[in-house]
Amino acid sequence: MAKYICKRLFMAVLTVFVVATLTFFLMNAVPGGPYEAEKSISPQAKAALEAKFGLDKPLFTQYVTYLKNILHGDFGPSLKQRGRNVIDIILTKFPVSAKIGIISVMVSLLVGVPVGCIAAVNRGKVSDSAIIVIATVGIAVPSFVVCSLSMYFFGVKLRWLPTVGLTTWKHYIMPVFSLSFYPTTYIVRLMRSSMLDVLGQDYMRTAKAKGVSRAVSLFKHALRNAVLPVVTYLGPMMAYTLTGSFIIEKVFTIPGLGGEFVSSITNRDYMMIMGTTIFLATLMVAINFLVDIVYKFIDPRINLK
Amino acid sequence: MYKNPLSFQLKAEDFLPATDEEKQSLIVMRDSVSFWRDSLRRLVKNKVAMVSLFVIVVIMFFSFVVPSFYPYSYEQQQKGAENLRPMTYSQAEQERIANGEKVTPHFLGTDKLGRDYAVRIMVGSRISMTVGLVAAVIILVIGALYGSIAAFFGGWVDIIMMRIVDIIYTIPDVLLIVLISIALKGPLADLSSKAAMGWVGIVGPNLISIFIVFALLYWVGMARIVRSQVLVLRESEYVTAARALGAGNGRIIRKHLLTNCIGTLIVTTTLQIPSSIFTESYLSFLGLGVAAPLPSLGSLASTAINGMNTYPYLLIAPAVLISLIILSFNLFGDGLRDAFDPKLKK
Numbered sequence: 001m002a003k004y005i006c007k008r009l010f011m012a013v014l015t016v017f018v019v020a021t022l023t024f025f026l027m028n029a030v031p032g033g034p035y036e037a038e039k040s041i042s043p044q045a046k047a048a049l050e051a052k053f054g055l056d057k058p059l060f061t062q063y064v065t066y067l068k069n070i071l072h073g074d075f076g077p078s079l080k081q082r083g084r085n086v087i088d089i090i091l092t093k094f095p096v097s098a099k100i101g102i103i104s105v106m107v108s109l110l111v112g113v114p115v116g117c118i119a120a121v122n123r124g125k126v127s128d129s130a131i132i133v134i135a136t137v138g139i140a141v142p143s144f145v146v147c148s149l150s151m152y153f154f155g156v157k158l159r160w161l162p163t164v165g166l167t168t169w170k171h172y173i174m175p176v177f178s179l180s181f182y183p184t185t186y187i188v189r190l191m192r193s194s195m196l197d198v199l200g201q202d203y204m205r206t207a208k209a210k211g212v213s214r215a216v217s218l219f220k221h222a223l224r225n226a227v228l229p230v231v232t233y234l235g236p237m238m239a240y241t242l243t244g245s246f247i248i249e250k251v252f253t254i255p256g257l258g259g260e261f262v263s264s265i266t267n268r269d270y271m272m273i274m275g276t277t278i279f280l281a282t283l284m285v286a287i288n289f290l291v292d293i294v295y296k297f298i299d300p301r302i303n304l305k
Numbered sequence: 306m307y308k309n310p311l312s313f314q315l316k317a318e319d320f321l322p323a324t325d326e327e328k329q330s331l332i333v334m335r336d337s338v339s340f341w342r343d344s345l346r347r348l349v350k351n352k353v354a355m356v357s358l359f360v361i362v363v364i365m366f367f368s369f370v371v372p373s374f375y376p377y378s379y380e381q382q383q384k385g386a387e388n389l390r391p392m393t394y395s396q397a398e399q400e401r402i403a404n405g406e407k408v409t410p411h412f413l414g415t416d417k418l419g420r421d422y423a424v425r426i427m428v429g430s431r432i433s434m435t436v437g438l439v440a441a442v443i444i445l446v447i448g449a450l451y452g453s454i455a456a457f458f459g460g461w462v463d464i465i466m467m468r469i470v471d472i473i474y475t476i477p478d479v480l481l482i483v484l485i486s487i488a489l490k491g492p493l494a495d496l497s498s499k500a501a502m503g504w505v506g507i508v509g510p511n512l513i514s515i516f517i518v519f520a521l522l523y524w525v526g527m528a529r530i531v532r533s534q535v536l537v538l539r540e541s542e543y544v545t546a547a548r549a550l551g552a553g554n555g556r557i558i559r560k561h562l563l564t565n566c567i568g569t570l571i572v573t574t575t576l577q578i579p580s581s582i583f584t585e586s587y588l589s590f591l592g593l594g595v596a597a598p599l600p601s602l603g604s605l606a607s608t609a610i611n612g613m614n615t616y617p618y619l620l621i622a623p624a625v626l627i628s629l630i631i632l633s634f635n636l637f638g639d640g641l642r643d644a645f646d647p648k649l650k651k
Contacts, residue, residue: 011468015475022481026488140632142583144590145624148606152613152620243479246591251610262591265483273487277480284477 005293012289019281020070023274024063075275080267086275090257094279096166097249097256101241104176108183108237113230115184116191117223120199131188138185143244147178147251166254175248182244183237187230195226231295235288242280344568347644354640357633364630368431376409377421379428380598389415391618413622417612426622429600433582433630436512440519440581445574447520448527453558455528456535467532470525478522479587485521486514486593512595515585523581530573534566568645576638579631586627602627 050056057065069076075086119131154174155163162171198204199222207217242258249259257276264272338346348354372379389395391414398408413422455466493513538544539562547557563570588594589603602623609620 011471012475015472018472019476019480022476023484026484029488029492136636137628137632140579140635141628142586142590142603142631144587144603144606145628148610148613148620149624151610152617156614156617239477243477243587246479247587250591265487266592268487273484277484281477281480285475288475 001296004296008289008292012285015285016278016282019285020067020278021063023277023281024066027270027274028059028062070278075278076271078269078272080264080269080272086271089260089272090275090279093255093257093260096254097242097245097258100166100172100175100179100248100254100256101238101245103172104179104241105183105234105237107176108180108187109230111180112184112187113191113227116188117195117218117226119188119192120195120226121218123196128192131192135185135188135192138181139189141181143178143182144247144251146181147174147248150174150178151251164253166252171252175252175254178251179241179244179248183233183240186237187233190229190233191226194229195222198222198226201225228295228299231291231298235284235291238287238291239284242284340568344644348640351640351643354637354644357636357640360629360633361637364430364626364633365434368427368434372424372427372431375421375424375427377411377424379420379425379600381420383415383419383421387415387419388417388616389419395419413618414616416608416619422619422622425600425605426602426626429602429605429623430626430630432512432595432599432601433585433627436515436585437578437582437634439516440523441574441577443516443520444524444527444577444581445570448524448573449531449563449570451524452528452531453535453562456532457539457554457558457562463532470528473522473525476522478518478584481522482515482518482584482588483593485518486511486588489514489517511588511593515588515594519581523577527573527577530569531563531566534569535562538562538565572638572642572645575634575641579634579638582627582631582634602630 047056066076073087075090078084078086078089081089115131119128122128151163151174154161161174162168163174165171166175204217204221207221212221245256245258246262247258248254249256250262253259257280261273261276261280264276377383383395384397389411391412392410393414394402394408394410402408411421411423413426416422416425451466451470455463455470490511544557544561547561552560585594586601586603586606589601590607592604592607594603595601605623606620606627609616609623613620
């Protein structure tokens with residue numbers, strides 16, 4: 001187990017390193033450098049700025065300095081928001097995104113798993129067919145369609161829910177709904193097929209033959225085994241939730257990291273783009289790493305390579 | 306005549322040679338069913354897959370053929386025809402109708418610059434379709450070659466190639482697409498100003514960087530699937546036979562290994578199309594997709610959000626269409642999988 005964890009940890013660190021390197025060199029490949037966009041800048045001021053941020057040094061030295069700073073949690077200053085450091089912006093904005101993200105993940109799991117089970121247990125009945133149809137259609141709907149259409153119908157037409165900001169619990173309903181829509185339908189399908197798989201296993205018949213009640217056999221024997229594929233989906237789901245937050249926060253004008261990232265792209269705030277990319281990539285890699293480890297713990301049948 | 310139960314009751318005519326007619330009944334009448342014919346038969350039987358194929362063909366017709374003879378073009382701005390409701394006419398057009406001219410109605414109205422929205426939707430879905438198809442081809446070529454080479458040579462080659470795949474697999478794709486499109490914007494803009502490279506400007510740097518990222522990142526799924534197939538296939542007798550007959554590595558991979566996992570290749574490629582369309586519309590929605598005058602379903606929806614109170618159809622039309630495209634490709638891909646999967650064969 002320890003060997004496996006070490007190996008996965010090494011891969012995770014390597015991935016983060018690759019992402020940081022790619023980010024640095026891609027951003028430096030932008031012609032003119034980060035200060036080119038500023039219009040009224042004299043050559044002297046530009047040289048002073050470059051000296052201040054070490055941009056006059058060779059690229060490799062800059063790269064080493066950048067990596068060193070990242071390890072100390074310093075992503076440099078924001079180029080557009082004067083006097084603020086990238087890491088400060090990330091740390092103030094991220095909790096907002098994380099809150100919506102965590103709620104969405106919870107909702108997807110709490111809705112997706114039971115609904116998938118219900119479909120599997122009622123296989124071939126009307127409720128099963130209805131769930132399959134909804135899940136199949138739902139998986140094809142991009143998140144921006146869900147959020148813009150729900151905004152139109154519930155926010156603008158019916159005026160049931162507020163459309164901008166994030167102050168009361170009502171503000172959370174539409175963003176969470178839009179963000180959890182796709183993962184929920186995915187989990188429903190995943191859960192249904194794995195539950196069907198488990199229900200056909202020999203040990204389910206044995207349990208029935210022993211006289212175990214239906215509730216115990218479903219919850220204790222079937223559900224525990226059937227939920228395993230959903231655990232593997234946790235990693236991709238978190239990644240989806242993170243990238244989905246870009247859209248959701250843009251549409252609902254939520255002051256989170258996703259919206260900040262999108263606006264830093266349009267403002268060409270390179271330090272912010274680099275910082276956020278590395279931060280989010282590290283987060284995703286870390287989540288994937290944890291999910292893999294957790295998966296090995298809860299399913300001992302998986303052989304450790 | 307009395308029939309003795311213990312007698313053999315032999316008759317002379319039982320030993321005559323069989324007539325031609327009798328011989329016919331022993332010949333197996335059914336033609337042998339080839340892999341393709343068999344799969345196609347199952348596909349045609351699948352109603353859901355056929356309906357989605359029909360939808361795909363209709364959408365393709367509207368996005369690739371119809372705009373070429375449609376009376377309006379996607380970038381043509383008509384003065385006085387701004388923000389028209391569906392099926393209404395501008396002042397100028399009404400006068401022309403009064404003069405007895407035939408004017409094509411704006412089936413979906415016009416946008417705030419006076420551009421016919423129906424043709425913009427069609428061109429937008431053309432972009433989505435192109436992205437999906439081109440990306441699928443890129444992914445197919447790179448993924449299939451990479452996966453088969455890794456599996457075929459095995460050993461250290463396999464380990465190193467698959468570690469690279471593992472790393473690429475964990476890199477968040479959307480973040481990298483954003484980075485690459487920002488980094489490539491300048492160089493590609495320079496490139497488009499050069500002679501004979503004008504198409505770069507039309508397609509737009511963002512779209513090209515999307516393709517580059519697909520080529521760099523998205524093939525890993527395909528590579529893994531092909532590798533697992535080839536690992537099984539390379540142990541088969543016909544590969545040994547081909548090798549004994551003196552076939553080189555390249556020939557074995559191309560002629561024997563890849564052709565034998567063609568079912569998997571087709572299914573994975575088809576299912577790759579909707580996910581590429583998904584990514585493209587996502588990026589266009591964020592403003593990172595195709596360049597300005599060229600519409601994409603994602604960017605059309607994104608622009609329509611601001612005016613959705615007054616002009617909801619501008620939002621609903623692209624939103625519904627993109628979902629329909631992805632849904633039909635998903636269902637058709639599922640149908641293909643059922644048709645090609647020999648495990649489901651009865």
